[in-house]
Amino acid sequence: MKKKTLFSSLVLVLSLTTVLAGCSNEDKNMITFWTPLTGDDGAYMDQLVKDYNATNPEVKVKHVITADMYTKVSTVLNSGKGVPDLAIIHADRVPGFVKQGVLEPMTDLIKAQPELKQDNYLPQAWSTGTVDGTQYTIPLDIHSNVMYYNKDLLKKYNAESFLDDNVVTIDEMLSLQGKLDEGDYIVNDALLGWVILAQIQNLGGDIQENGKPAVNTPVMKQALESVKKVADAGLMTPFGEDGYLMFQSGNVLFSTDGTWSSTAHAGVEGLNFGVTNVYSAAPDKFTNRSSSHLFTMLKNKDRTEAKVAGIGNFLEFIRTNSLEWAKAGQIVASKQVNESPEYKDYMQSFFTSNEKEIQSLYIYTYEYYPYIAEAVDTYCGDIVRGNVDIDETLQTMQKFVEDKIAEGSSGAK
Amino acid sequence: MKKKLNLAPVFFVGPHVILFAVFVLLPTIYGIYASFTKWNLMNEPVWVGLDNYKTILFNTESTFHTQFQNGLKNTFIFVGLSVPLLIVIPLMIAVALEHKKVKMKNVIQSILYIPGLISISAAALIWLLIFNKQLGITGNIFGSQIAWPTNQPYAWLIIIVITVWGGVGGNMIIYRASISGVAKELYESAELDGAGSIRRFASITLPSIRFPLIYTFVMTTAGAFNVFGQPLMMTDGGPRQSTHVLMMYIRQLAFGNGESIAGMASAMAVLLGLIILVISALQYYVMNRNAA
Numbered sequence: 001m002k003k004k005t006l007f008s009s010l011v012l013v014l015s016l017t018t019v020l021a022g023c024s025n026e027d028k029n030m031i032t033f034w035t036p037l038t039g040d041d042g043a044y045m046d047q048l049v050k051d052y053n054a055t056n057p058e059v060k061v062k063h064v065i066t067a068d069m070y071t072k073v074s075t076v077l078n079s080g081k082g083v084p085d086l087a088i089i090h091a092d093r094v095p096g097f098v099k100q101g102v103l104e105p106m107t108d109l110i111k112a113q114p115e116l117k118q119d120n121y122l123p124q125a126w127s128t129g130t131v132d133g134t135q136y137t138i139p140l141d142i143h144s145n146v147m148y149y150n151k152d153l154l155k156k157y158n159a160e161s162f163l164d165d166n167v168v169t170i171d172e173m174l175s176l177q178g179k180l181d182e183g184d185y186i187v188n189d190a191l192l193g194w195v196i197l198a199q200i201q202n203l204g205g206d207i208q209e210n211g212k213p214a215v216n217t218p219v220m221k222q223a224l225e226s227v228k229k230v231a232d233a234g235l236m237t238p239f240g241e242d243g244y245l246m247f248q249s250g251n252v253l254f255s256t257d258g259t260w261s262s263t264a265h266a267g268v269e270g271l272n273f274g275v276t277n278v279y280s281a282a283p284d285k286f287t288n289r290s291s292s293h294l295f296t297m298l299k300n301k302d303r304t305e306a307k308v309a310g311i312g313n314f315l316e317f318i319r320t321n322s323l324e325w326a327k328a329g330q331i332v333a334s335k336q337v338n339e340s341p342e343y344k345d346y347m348q349s350f351f352t353s354n355e356k357e358i359q360s361l362y363i364y365t366y367e368y369y370p371y372i373a374e375a376v377d378t379y380c381g382d383i384v385r386g387n388v389d390i391d392e393t394l395q396t397m398q399k400f401v402e403d404k405i406a407e408g409s410s411g412a413k
Numbered sequence: 414m415k416k417k418l419n420l421a422p423v424f425f426v427g428p429h430v431i432l433f434a435v436f437v438l439l440p441t442i443y444g445i446y447a448s449f450t451k452w453n454l455m456n457e458p459v460w461v462g463l464d465n466y467k468t469i470l471f472n473t474e475s476t477f478h479t480q481f482q483n484g485l486k487n488t489f490i491f492v493g494l495s496v497p498l499l500i501v502i503p504l505m506i507a508v509a510l511e512h513k514k515v516k517m518k519n520v521i522q523s524i525l526y527i528p529g530l531i532s533i534s535a536a537a538l539i540w541l542l543i544f545n546k547q548l549g550i551t552g553n554i555f556g557s558q559i560a561w562p563t564n565q566p567y568a569w570l571i572i573i574v575i576t577v578w579g580g581v582g583g584n585m586i587i588y589r590a591s592i593s594g595v596a597k598e599l600y601e602s603a604e605l606d607g608a609g610s611i612r613r614f615a616s617i618t619l620p621s622i623r624f625p626l627i628y629t630f631v632m633t634t635a636g637a638f639n640v641f642g643q644p645l646m647m648t649d650g651g652p653r654q655s656t657h658v659l660m661m662y663i664r665q666l667a668f669g670n671g672e673s674i675a676g677m678a679s680a681m682a683v684l685l686g687l688i689i690l691v692i693s694a695l696q697y698y699v700m701n702r703n704a705a
Binding site: 068070071074075077078092096100102238239240241242245246249368369370371373374378381382387388396399400403404407408 | 451453454455456474475476477545546547559560561562563564651652653654665668669670671672673674676677
């Protein structure tokens, strides 16, 4: 009798596992393509994939939007099952992923598609995926921290000259102190962490020294203090208030948010706006801290050659047809697209209009950049608003990054 | 003669046991194992013994120690503020709804229950607009000149408001159901004996719904310790990390920026689990003893 119980529970377990396993049946003739692109971005990517599939390729692409993609990626890589054939990752993930050996080099794929090469893309978008001479990614875009300006307010406050040399300096902004109507502000604090990281470049510094994180540095302090001047002068939107919304409601001259916000700003009735470089602490240099969406192949031994060839075709299609992506507000990485006349209709074409602008799009590629960005994001608001002591907090930030690095795989004793 | 084997219980219990094992037991065991390792979710976990716990509990220099301390402190503040409200308010509403003169009881009940069905992120967006300095009531009606999400004690206030708003319904339904099970005769005879409404509530209602009370108290407390969505959405942990609860740190370590620090995160989670376990057991013990 005991056997029978065992048997029936076994049947139960088996039937359940079959049901569960049924979920992961993969299509041999379909490229599974994971992206973290939620919202409108996902819809534009859907359209691109749809357009590609309409060309009747041998292997079609299935776009899967996964909101929590990086968590899921680590899960599937761990189990080795259900690894997507193609994925989009952010630039700052590349060094870590390569070090952990989870990215497949693009070498063979590039050989089969001669046009997928550095010359055909924005240089930094391409080189972000180059580690020790091996190419691991093909870029889709650069998305950057930029500065929108309210044309009407600039005129009202006689500040149009700020834009003349494409560098709005902190001193220029400070010159408007005491001249604003009540409720108006010069700049908001959107993406403040990115703005600080741009100042580090403007001031000639870096976030690392010989591979060690450099957070508690004179340059970092100077970057924070120069932005703090703006806040101290009462020119920055008040702490805790929605500066992004205040820009849209026409009370703020400059908004330091992302390329992707242009579509949202355009949807605001009566908002007469343009785009320029993020303000600078230096008179002659400007930097727009950027990231990039990159196509990559996670290690997957089941990926067939036919699929790799299919991925190559798809990426070549994207290279030549990704004007659709410009609608999402992003700076398309493919030169064929960003040098085309149609692309000039998009506001973000400003950032590829000349060599200096292209160079201003700065992508940090330091291995531990994500930890540093996290530290800066966590603490910069309170530093800039004068809520905390700057020296003490810089020490905390440095320790924060070092502790996290020490816990990582490479920091293992 | 052998007893005939009855398979029915296996079919009733089996699916639950399997699901429990697959989705709760095994992950829990693995989580506890992970807490003794250095693990980035990608490579093989490296066994480090009690190192993570030592760092979190005793290394006062370490960022993880400060994070754990601050996170735990803020979680306790949240529990202390929210749990009493989530017990008392639903109980009072449930008792009030029992009054003969209250009309449309089910409508009121539904209105109070619906917020619990709305996702925290959607609700938080609405509440953030309500508490927005320019657009919301705080500035326009109360004339408040400060931004609530970035100033204490207002930051806690808005977190508690959204928590109570979303959490009142669930406990209220439990209380209503159990109060309706109390024999009407008890109230009638108490009334004949001259007991006022407060006396009836204290001497009849409360003792009669003892078990639902213990249950909701324990469950609400355990739930409150796991708070995550409300502070994340309403204040993002600010101002100066004073509403940054432990679950937010745990998530950030394991699934935040850059390489995952899942081992440390697991250790924090295990410690949090232990705290919840001890407190729940204590609550149950104390309440049950007093009630018996």
